[in-house]
Amino acid sequence: MHRLSHISTRSRSTLADKLRSAVGGSDYGKSKQALAAGSIAAKDENGEDFRELYVMPKRKLRGQIQLEQNTGRAEIKTRSRFDLMDRLAERPPRSEEMDPEKHKWSDVWPAARTFAASVVPLPVRMGSRPNVEKRAPFKKEGNLELVKIPNFLHLTPVAIKQHCDAIKKFCTPFPPELIATPSLAATCLPISVQYSTYIHQGTNIRDIRSRVVTMIVDVESLKLTENAQEKFIRLAGKRYNKESKKLTIITDRCHTRKQNLDYAHYLLTVLYHEANKVEQWAELKERSDNLQVEFEGSETKTKLVDLIEKAKTAGLKPDESSITEFGEMWKSYRNSEETVDKTREYGRQMKKLLGISGNN
Amino acid sequence: MIGRIGLSRVLTRGLSSGEAAKLTIQPAIERSPTDLLNALSETVGPDTTAPHFAYIDDPITIPSTQSAKKTYFMAKEFGKRAARELATEWPTLFAFDRDQPRLPAFRPQHLADPFQVDPTEKSLLKMIKSREVQDSCVLYERLRSENVEVSEKVQLELFRLVAYYNSSNIPFSEWQEWAGIRNFGEESNGKWKTGGVADLLFETLQKTDETVSIMIAALCKFHDSQSVERAKELYKEHQTGKIHLEAFNGLIGASSFNAAKKLAAEMNSLKISPNISTFNALLFSAAKISKYEEKIKAFSEIIAEIRELDMEPALSCYYIIVKNLIDSKLLDKEKRGENEEQSYNKQLTLAVSWISEILNEIEGDIVFFKKRLKIRIFHIKIDFLQQNVISEPIFRSKFFKMYDFSHRFCQNQGISDENYKNLAPVTSQCHLFFVEAMGVLYRASNEKLAEQLRNIYESSQNSIKMPVFTVESTFYNRYLQLAIEQTPSLNRIQELYFSMVPRLVGVNNSLTSLVFRKISASSERNWPLLRRAIVDGITAGQLNGVLGEEMRKQLSNVQLHTLGTSEREQYTTLVQKLVAVWIEFSQFTEERMRRLQRKLSPSQISECALLLTRIGEQQKAYELLELLLDENASSGEEATVYPKGHARPWAMAELFEDALRKKDTYGAALCLEILSLTANRAKLEPLVNRMVEKCNVNQEQARILQGFVRLRPQ
């Protein structure tokens, strides 16, 4: 605030004041009287100075000053500030000079930075108010809320485009065949390796989870014979997923990621070769060793064939051709979880096979 | 650079042959670890509104003047040093050891104390490697006093170190830890320390070629007359052996030009091929020639020799030339006489022509190769002719015919499509060329060449950079002043000023006064430039001198009706701020703050009052004017007004008119009274009459006024 009120406007005898008094101010008489009354420094008959009786000091008492301060009527004498030169060094905010024609925003704010009110030329406000109509949200300068939040002024669309253009020269095109037919990934790239890298806020860059390697192999592409496939599946155990026909190997038993990756490859190779080996005792395999119950060679089939024969003689019209279909249904029924639908399907198929009509 | 590992291959995947589907996967493009970051950083240019990144980016902490820049930077640097010292002193208090991988940057350590370390050769070698000169000397003394064997090899290493650094610690410019102070340290090489460890070692070691060369070179590097004498003696004594190149360079640099030429001839006979430092030394000795024409001749000879030998003259060569192209006696304008003025002009023109050739040469380097070739051929032609006319070449190396030379030149360099070549620093003084050249161009007022020089400096091919806070600001200061002087258009001045101040150039008095001059001289109106100049003046502390007056004058010349609304607001705030600051300065009446006080002078008061009236603050203006009439204000302890001086008449006249317009009797009376301090009755009477007419004065008042005027002297 540039107050000049410390320059007092006491009336003295300037020309202007004389004119003022000529208009007839109330002070006119007083000044004359004051002059006429004589000064306190008059001397008495002996030529000595008038000795004033000390009643009260000539300054304002403490109580008086406090009263004035509390009621706001105190005369505050502004003193010149000692640090004036340093305070004068304050420059106007940079945002005033920024011109979108001449400057690029990505030059001004190239990297992530806390909000600086003197740099950002936007007139933003932030903060809640009980009544927004009456008083606008808090201004930009001195607003801690703006400082707290992460701002993305360094990632304007223009800046992102510039960055992308700069990095493009290091990129190679994605295989167009994969874009055209995404399903090709399954056949052409049967092995997929997954691992994670972890970044931390702090002084420690190690994370123990980064050595975990997951390898997912499409078993079909291994082109194993049926026996080998069965052996493969037996060897793989829980790692084999029947629905998607994929083998998943998750390793973290070595210290580094590279070692784990090599180990996963090693496991795959070993499995493959082991699956292809035929042991002598494998010949001793019986029907009860199968992984899944087969329809061919089961008692159900023999009994069913008999049943069909009997049904033919009984006069019904069994549908012999649908026995393969029955066989598939029966296999899926036997080898998976029993549900209501499956049971109904069983019944339906049976009826169809035996030529019984649907009602009964 | 980017490379591709082979062409794109067709990859087949699948563990069995047969129906192998084909995917074209191109191999990855090779890139170094920092290539991506470099590519990204190239999208970012310099921010011309921001201060240097070393400063805190806040309005109060941005430095405006050169001295402020230096002090702020050093203050920050010293704060860091203090913290580092604390951390080295008390390492156990900073023992937070959870960082993986371990970061020695955050664990500062004291240097090894030569008295505590093991007295072995290994520790001595370690100290020599880390270039702790004085510590290694102390350790060496300690080893000798303890009679430990020190091998020849280690002694030679120590001798090399000690001779190079004159037995004292490495200079500021080579500090690695505190990069900031590097800029501000002293540069001069001291005198040779006789009787130091270097001399001792020289005596103890055998006198081989190498040791003698080292000694000679060191004596010439830290030269005073004695050491140069000694070097020459050593040289004469050691005629049997073959002195190394560096020693020759030293001797050449320390002797006069004719002696240097002889030395060079001897060098040639010993079949030692010169390098750029040799030519720098030659130029340096040529610069000592007092006669001007001979000096120029010597320079051209040396340049021709450089070109003949297929070498590029480095910028440091050009620096030495440019520095010495004008006689130093003629540089000071006041001390120049009549005929000296003529010779100065002649020398200046010659200097400018040299510089333009040099600039073309450099630009040719960094632009197209073939263009450069043409220029070089052109130059070789000239030098060829010159040499035939003037003298024989110093080095009797092979003298090619022009087309032969160019042919070989092409073969040596290899014509390619690669058109861009980088300007890289060759010696530590290459960057000074820019400053010197800009200085000469400033004297010659040649803006075109200055522009060219600046473009060369700022081009992306140039990697020779001047230290930011010291040398570069001189460079840009000269450029800016030159450009502003030569440009008539205020818009261009605004552009240049805004982009360079205070980022590159600190605000200084000559610059500001130049800008004000240009603004006054121009017929265009440019408020932003004026405002910026005044604001910069405030921040740089120029308020209280001659420039303060200039500011007031400029502000009073501004026509308020031509400004837009926001500009008018800016004008208002600016005037208010200025007046408040001036008043505050005048009020440092207390004892201990007395040295800061700048009392208001009457002219200052009148001008400020005028400005206040212009923005509409009548009351304050009158209050201010009343100070002129107040006796207490100009005398005594609490004085805030300078007792001498008068109010400006034109300001008072305008104030008077303004008061009359507003029919303000008292205001007019105030102005009148102030005018009466300097004017006589004749001037005052018409004013009084006008006052009586315009304002509603009653009888009494009119009488007072008439009486007042009648009392004034004639």
Add this chain to the structure above:
Amino acid sequence: MLRYLQNVETHISHSYRQISTTSTLHKNRAAKTKSTSNRTQLLTYEMAQKPHHIGVRKSWLTWHSQNLEEFRQTQPLVVAQDEVVRRFIRGFFPQNLVVSGNEIVIKRRGNVLIVAGFLQYSRRLDIRRIYWMFGFAEEFLSILLKQPVKLELAFVESEEEVAYNYI
């Protein structure tokens, strides 16, 4: 003699701690500033919002990822570091704080710790001193925490600039 000892014992038995369970003292007084009669209590935006508005009307003062489930590597360490930084800044810039240094924002970007907030020009502003202190604080905290620490404190002329409301 014995009686004296008995007296001592009764004294000892009377000086034990007690928990007050009265309802009048049962209130939650955190972050609630009392209003004054002549509206001189300065409230910043932070102080004006009650604690249940955190995350709704006012944002957090520290930003780090260690509170999330998968990132909980060094959670207590980060809290301790924050406290160290806050105390250091509060103690090191005594004249220049705004609102007794409660409102300092700490952000972590990768390895770098960034301290943001507002400082006021004190009554005796000395810019060189400010720079010295900034250099010292940055270097000191960096060496202490073994990670780069940057101060992005902005300057405000006086506390009135950050005042949201006066109670």
